[in-house]
Amino acid sequence: MSAEDRLRHLLNRLEAGEVTTDQVMHELRHLPAMNLGHSVVDTHRPMRCGVAEIIYCQSKTAEQVADIIEAMSAAGQNVLGTRVPPEMAAALVERFPALEHSPMARTVHLRVHGVPEKTGTVAVICAGTSDLPVAEEAMVTLRALGNRVETACDVGVAGIHRLLERRDLLARARVIIVVAGMEGALASVVGGLVSAPVIAVPTSIGYGASFGGLAALLAMLNSCAAGVAVVNIDNGVGAAVLANAINAL
Amino acid sequence: MSAEDRLRHLLNRLEAGEVTTDQVMHELRHLPAMNLGHSVVDTHRPMRCGVAEIIYCQSKTAEQVADIIEAMSAAGQNVLGTRVPPEMAAALVERFPALEHSPMARTVHLRVHGVPEKTGTVAVICAGTSDLPVAEEAMVTLRALGNRVETACDVGVAGIHRLLERRDLLARARVIIVVAGMEGALASVVGGLVSAPVIAVPTSIGYGASFGGLAALLAMLNSCAAGVAVVNIDNGVGAAVLANAINAL
């Protein structure tokens, strides 16, 4: 049972006279956030934002992440961790055997309760083979949040026919995520082909004057196709959370 | 009658045997783009992207813009021009008296055919009084594309209660556009309060180390609230086109 369901249940019981206001107040006081000392788990967030907190693991210790997983799962929330270094993933999987680890996406995922699948499809379009880890992070996140995902990989603009052949996929998607490094031109071309919302993810793939993804980021922000929005460099999870919010409408 | 309607009409007549394939082919051949020499008006775009081309007027001459307005309206398309300098606006209004000019938004708008209003509301949240022109550009665009718009202005995070008092507006919006300059923190706070998709527009308001909006842009790209996407600095129209695409779902 998710935290939100638990709250609804509690309020229903109050309405039914099964619990007292004081009991609910006590419960509520503990709900919004669980303080672990180093972290304050925002258990209210599913109610507020539709999605539980996602743990950015890279600059945390394995112990801190394990504490947060413990707290969230105890609160009945599904857990998703991103940017999990390999050794941390190994330690966490040992402690939480039900944790699914995706090495390419660098994610861990603990499914505490089911998530209903949405009807619309999210397309994840990926410019090159090297962009796959970021695309994979987006796809793991999307699936964890109950989205159907379809993907087209290595369809960068230097061979435009590879993209044009996938226009059916573009046409049937409700939301499109475009993942591209180097000059990031794929976002503009896709944005000019569809009426669905397009979310662009610049990646740090490239060298020299790519400056760690800056070239793709600037290109996507300056897209001549109106209506393309951009998330941070390599931020597959951010694009997925936004795509999920749109797909949930 | 819009270009898209004209096409549907033609195909219906073909289906009904009223025109021949050759006649349709001929018409189609002229549809995708009208070549004005200096510009190629992409009349296919409403069919492809759901929205007609929007004219970025700043670096064009008044004559070039007038030619494009002529061509688009002749093709039965509504026309929206952005970043219209005051003198250009005056010249255009004189030539096209039906053109609506919004001085604060720096837009011109020619309504050739009606646009059905969508049921969802788009909220435009604006951090400071100085961000109003960008917010206004978004609002004019949204309304031109058939969206209901609600707005809250001057609710920046230095007085967080001003924003919290407008949580009803945030809650009832289907899509939210956040317009903010300076440190752009409003996007993160709004993103942490809602489940609706949030589109952030950094503005060039600020001085010194704002570097023409770079500070707000970077802040919004690094938002700790997952799922906030960003458009270019001062790009109210881009945010509006994306919000319209989402609201159209």
Next chain:
Amino acid sequence: MSAEDRLRHLLNRLEAGEVTTDQVMHELRHLPAMNLGHSVVDTHRPMRCGVAEIIYCQSKTAEQVADIIEAMSAAGQNVLGTRVPPEMAAALVERFPALEHSPMARTVHLRVHGVPEKTGTVAVICAGTSDLPVAEEAMVTLRALGNRVETACDVGVAGIHRLLERRDLLARARVIIVVAGMEGALASVVGGLVSAPVIAVPTSIGYGASFGGLAALLAMLNSCAAGVAVVNIDNGVGAAVLANAINAL
């Protein structure tokens, strides 16, 4: 008679015994550069580089430019000036009535001797109407150097079919110059469609995070289409000189 022709003529006469070595030496001593005090006109350059010096007028005074025109035409060289401010152009045309002024390209051109036309065609592909002045600078330069030029304007990637319709032009060009601002994606798409050399010119068209053309510049440098080379922002003349050198092979 051009400076190069004059030199050849002189050497031929020497071979024929019509002049002495000393006379040639004297002439040669005056050839390499004419010192105007503020400027040293490099009259050797046509022999060395195939093209006479081109005057970058923006940060010079009208008097300095006039002196250089005087010296170059006296040396039998054609003269091309770029980035000519309107008032300077007016002053120069008054002094040199044979000077052709192209206001859109911001060039002045004085044809002292004929230039044989090359057989190959240079295509100038331009992403948007706003990029026209830079494209025009390239075209004026190309024609001044004896190239046939064909052009396709406003074929940016947000409406990819507008470009694909011009594949015949791309196919028949010996060299292609791509002029684009904003995200500069056109260079990659063109580069992926052709076997001809592609020279990309980023323009300063765009706003916000375009940073004066930086976004397009970085995008073009990071093009996923191998073999695209880039010149400075708004540097139509530089692209033309390189295209001319290639077309002259």
Next chain:
Amino acid sequence: MSAEDRLRHLLNRLEAGEVTTDQVMHELRHLPAMNLGHSVVDTHRPMRCGVAEIIYCQSKTAEQVADIIEAMSAAGQNVLGTRVPPEMAAALVERFPALEHSPMARTVHLRVHGVPEKTGTVAVICAGTSDLPVAEEAMVTLRALGNRVETACDVGVAGIHRLLERRDLLARARVIIVVAGMEGALASVVGGLVSAPVIAVPTSIGYGASFGGLAALLAMLNSCAAGVAVVNIDNGVGAAVLANAINAL
């Protein structure tokens, strides 16, 4: 006995006729700085600035740092070292067993003389778990300089209620240090809630367009809450020294 106390004592003895001017002069001549060859320990600083020199250890050798510790403790000064790499810390603790090493804060501290505790409280507010090392550096420094410290961790703006619940802490602090990475928005929100001085510390936490803390730095410099000052990225110790100077008033 601290260096300042030693000086006062000396001057008192001079006043009392117990030492001669020459003896004081001799002592004074040795006071201002002790020259170790590679370093000149500024032993005058406690008198001038209220705080002894703090050793930035990262780019020094363990031997150099040990020499400085030796010299400072011999001069009767407390010693604080920051950015101590783990191996250097181990070597130093072996040589100076009284040295306290805080691994999370990456500090070493040698208490040679007591420091009276100030009455006011300094609050250290920390946006995320990943920002803890920088916050910890600030807290170790503050305590070493005789400040009472209270802290609230993981109260970033994406869950604004987590911060609002800690308004009591904000209200009772005499000085507030805000430590935040990513978009650094916490500084503006805190700055808008309190009348106490706010010192913002951007951290290098984040990825992609965070550019090593640049995003948070620029955001904090552009804070819409007037009166927020900023120190260098990850500079917990600098914020603490300033907070101590304020708390000492």
Next chain:
Amino acid sequence: MSAEDRLRHLLNRLEAGEVTTDQVMHELRHLPAMNLGHSVVDTHRPMRCGVAEIIYCQSKTAEQVADIIEAMSAAGQNVLGTRVPPEMAAALVERFPALEHSPMARTVHLRVHGVPEKTGTVAVICAGTSDLPVAEEAMVTLRALGNRVETACDVGVAGIHRLLERRDLLARARVIIVVAGMEGALASVVGGLVSAPVIAVPTSIGYGASFGGLAALLAMLNSCAAGVAVVNIDNGVGAAVLANAINAL
């Protein structure tokens, strides 16, 4: 009577039974913010932050600023506007004759109620004559908030004796604001001479690789004198608000 005083008065009357809870509630509901459409004046701020909102006038219209002055003075608040362009200042002074305009500081100030003078002195140290407008903005703000101000001008580090001669001023100041452009070295030198808190204001004075004040900003952030905090480039008012908060302790 200031807004805060009005509130206290109201609550005292409630305590005394002179008004009812409902009446106070009604009044309170209007207090936190007055909505002017384009602006929401945060009248709560004096109570929360100790200082009323300061109007950043540069990117507002004269009408908007006049509305805000009207609203704030009606609420019994003193009004300070910064970055007031000359023509706007003229218009405002005509409408509000009691407004004091300082052309060098580019401020307008309306004193609605008295402000008690604090006992401590704030020193404003200014590196060069060209930095005066920023220093002046700080001084006008400091005086408006009830601080005694002393100043030393043109004491940059290229003539270090000019600064050393003013050590008495540095010694007696409770807080020090250092205003410097170019390489901004003055902040480090002052920071190494005093125990008082130092707030550094980089200015945009300089040329070439000063990059609009970036050189001074970076230098000040990297000060080798621990405990120097920095505000935005040219942000005299921000430094003054922080100095006032410190001086108020």
Next chain:
Amino acid sequence: MSAEDRLRHLLNRLEAGEVTTDQVMHELRHLPAMNLGHSVVDTHRPMRCGVAEIIYCQSKTAEQVADIIEAMSAAGQNVLGTRVPPEMAAALVERFPALEHSPMARTVHLRVHGVPEKTGTVAVICAGTSDLPVAEEAMVTLRALGNRVETACDVGVAGIHRLLERRDLLARARVIIVVAGMEGALASVVGGLVSAPVIAVPTSIGYGASFGGLAALLAMLNSCAAGVAVVNIDNGVGAAVLANAINAL
């Protein structure tokens, strides 16, 4: 037999009536791209661009690269891989014994079919010994594509006579590639000496304010010798592909 040859052959047989249109259609449908899941090999490219895809190996796994080599060689295409890390090269050579590995150039090359040698020479001019790996990448690529290459190494402008002694090489080259790090001045000097097209490759050699090759990149983009074009930092392969396209004219 190359992919292009195979296609020509097929069409010849169709012309000759040996195969049916349907058979050709079926073959063609499989030609443009081979989908490997993670990669879509663009087998059409030799026909379109004159050169097969070149594999950028750095951010791919050895398995992915091996799959692509398999697919391309199966399609009758020569294979070139760049930026091959040493371990990946070892693994690939083990699997494809015919693969030539150049450790200095960091390339692997599989020659499936012969390539006719072009008549013109490409000169690769290299400023310093440290720039050799980038120059070598260009030379391996040029030779793989059938170009004759001549080279002059360590002829940087600090000893201008070293370059001037090689003017014969510059004079006889049909295309010139200039590889230089640090301040990249060699491109301008060479550009001023020749009439052949010059392609400049900035390298990341240098330190401090070289900023990873940015200094050389900007210098080359701003070359005072008109007609020098630039590719990405360290992009030897890109320069070679463009030089090959030019040499093929």
Next chain:
Amino acid sequence: MSAEDRLRHLLNRLEAGEVTTDQVMHELRHLPAMNLGHSVVDTHRPMRCGVAEIIYCQSKTAEQVADIIEAMSAAGQNVLGTRVPPEMAAALVERFPALEHSPMARTVHLRVHGVPEKTGTVAVICAGTSDLPVAEEAMVTLRALGNRVETACDVGVAGIHRLLERRDLLARARVIIVVAGMEGALASVVGGLVSAPVIAVPTSIGYGASFGGLAALLAMLNSCAAGVAVVNIDNGVGAAVLANAINAL
């Protein structure tokens, strides 16, 4: 009589018993700096640094500059002002008829006492006609400080023979100042030809990716000719002051 002479005179008289120590002390107390309120003229500087203060006029008012000229000339010092806007120059010349105004150099110069001419020559080498104002600022300054100056203009590296022809000038100079914009390559070439100290001045001449002189600045800092030092962009006066210090040895 210069300030330094006045001081020497005073001390000589003290030595001779003509004045008392107290009288000298009184005089000395007034010498080091004259406080004009807005400016503190550092009259000690000629003694300390060999050169009087030079007034950077751009961000000062004409009144402030006039006050400083008054004070310096009263103190017997020669006055040099740089970056003087035309209107300010006119006002100053009207007030100080002896002031020499150089419009190209944008300087004003008041010769109060003679300056002995040094024996060595300073060469000012200038890449292009557009760099002349910066070179002129250096030359005016050099001459004002008593240096013989020789110059070679428009000898940029795109026509390397123009420079090589001036090797005699390079050989006979005691110090060389190289002024160049665009890619700034001239500094490296000159640095490789001579044994004299070379001071490089990047100029803001160029466009696009010159970024206001950044390209030339970075190039010069990364010069492959060891021993070239760089001053700020367009800082002709700074180069001249350093060259003067070297020439004075």
Next chain:
Amino acid sequence: MSAEDRLRHLLNRLEAGEVTTDQVMHELRHLPAMNLGHSVVDTHRPMRCGVAEIIYCQSKTAEQVADIIEAMSAAGQNVLGTRVPPEMAAALVERFPALEHSPMARTVHLRVHGVPEKTGTVAVICAGTSDLPVAEEAMVTLRALGNRVETACDVGVAGIHRLLERRDLLARARVIIVVAGMEGALASVVGGLVSAPVIAVPTSIGYGASFGGLAALLAMLNSCAAGVAVVNIDNGVGAAVLANAINAL
């Protein structure tokens, strides 16, 4: 016997009739540069620039460096290598036992012939202990080129008295090199105290917004003390070569 001496000797013998012109021509032909394939040793440089080539070892292989040492020493030139990684130094010392390796300066030095000591002193002033390696590189270079060196270390501006105590050193130096990281303010303070030429070396010491030495670099370029010139970040050897050229006057 140095290369220069060898040449003089040869020419003397020619003058004396001991060798023929042809013999000298032959010798001269081999002098200017020795081509090692990967490197062209510029053996002419001592005659041209007064200093032999200095080998930048960081991006070369040990084999390449050994070849260059071999060639230079065979040509009778002293050899200096900088940025030598520890393992390369070990390998070189094994091969050339006479090579002196300075681990802190990261240099190797081979003295083939003596160098006469100059009379003037070069002062190397170093802001902090962490800047020592760069200062040491300058000092090793200076001594190798025959300069007397004096040094003051750890005299940064946060304790200005430490510098002022060393004014005697500053006064007696003929040239001053200032090495400083962080905010680099030391260069301005020293520049304001002396009449000798000052060369500033920014170092990469610092963190956060130091951006690898950029803060110190910009600060030094913007020094308010006229006449300070700057070399690249961490470029101790460059500063030393320039100081040597000045000291040689």
